[in-house]
Amino acid sequence: MKSCLYECRVLHARFAPLPHRFLYRIFFFAIDLDEVETLPGRLALFSTGSRNIYSFREGDFLPIQGRLHPGGEEIIPGSPSVDGRTALSLKQRVTTFVARHGVDLTGGRVVLVTLPRVFGYLFNPVSFYFCYDRDGVPAAAVAEVTNTFREVKPYFLGPDALCAISANAPAPAGGEGIFHLRVPKHFYVSPYSDVDVAFDFTLHLPGPRFSVQIDDYVGSERTLTSTVSGDRRELTSARLAWFTVKYPFITLSIITAIHWQALRLWWKRVPWFAKAARASDQRDLYRPHPTLHSRDAT
Numbered sequence: 001m002k003s004c005l006y007e008c009r010v011l012h013a014r015f016a017p018l019p020h021r022f023l024y025r026i027f028f029f030a031i032d033l034d035e036v037e038t039l040p041g042r043l044a045l046f047s048t049g050s051r052n053i054y055s056f057r058e059g060d061f062l063p064i065q066g067r068l069h070p071g072g073e074e075i076i077p078g079s080p081s082v083d084g085r086t087a088l089s090l091k092q093r094v095t096t097f098v099a100r101h102g103v104d105l106t107g108g109r110v111v112l113v114t115l116p117r118v119f120g121y122l123f124n125p126v127s128f129y130f131c132y133d134r135d136g137v138p139a140a141a142v143a144e145v146t147n148t149f150r151e152v153k154p155y156f157l158g159p160d161a162l163c164a165i166s167a168n169a170p171a172p173a174g175g176e177g178i179f180h181l182r183v184p185k186h187f188y189v190s191p192y193s194d195v196d197v198a199f200d201f202t203l204h205l206p207g208p209r210f211s212v213q214i215d216d217y218v219g220s221e222r223t224l225t226s227t228v229s230g231d232r233r234e235l236t237s238a239r240l241a242w243f244t245v246k247y248p249f250i251t252l253s254i255i256t257a258i259h260w261q262a263l264r265l266w267w268k269r270v271p272w273f274a275k276a277a278r279a280s281d282q283r284d285l286y287r288p289h290p291t292l293h294s295r296d297a298t
Helices: 090-099 237-246 250-267 275-281 290-297
Strands: 004-014 020-032 046-048 054-056 109-114 126-132 138-146 152-157 178-184 198-204 209-218 221-234
Touching (some): 004 209, 004 237, 020 054, 020 250, 090 126, 090 138, 090 152, 138 198, 152 178
Parallel strands (some): 046 054
Antiparallel strands (some): 004 020, 004 221, 109 126, 126 138, 138 152, 209 221
């Protein structure tokens, strides 16, 4: 089985306008999307589409069949319609998304690093898709960022963003290599971070270890860093049972921690802005909040 778990440490450090830092432990699933249907037969606590302690629903991820903001309705072959045609699978949606950026994943594989629903509750601040072509060569990565309004924005990192770990290293393959890209954020993630700063992604290909870093930049100044790093663990029923005890209600814990840290920043009097304040700078996202719908109506 290629799917696995990663037991990680998450660090957030804010440098401006006031310092703020916190650290916590977490774990992630790394799911080979070709194995989604076989996992429930191997794992007592894991299901696809039905209730369980861990429930993976493909519709929870990459909602590219919905409305793309700004713009109209997207038309995707095989997407749901009134005549009841079958929806695209998650892997097909990933393949479709990267194909729009010129990457062909025909015959390739996709590994999704994320959390499923835990006791029915889902929240992922960010999920990562690592895409490999038919020869197993890394072809692209996608960082799917979700805010507390349940809006989603996927960021594409293509072949041009892939680099070797060192200048003398061979072409990246397997668990070697890094995707690196700095791109305008244009997304409301936190009331304490502006929407027109830059995201700087550093995504190591998952292997024996998993490591990613996302920084916020205002011009040349790094104002915030978020890192996730940890070791690979086998995906077994026993390991899942242990992690259920070690990390209870993990998705609920994540959303609780987000609001607790926001309260601490408010207490420190860190400047903040409302979501509706910069609506025109929140672009190319899915499941837009009503504040953005109202902007379109004006």
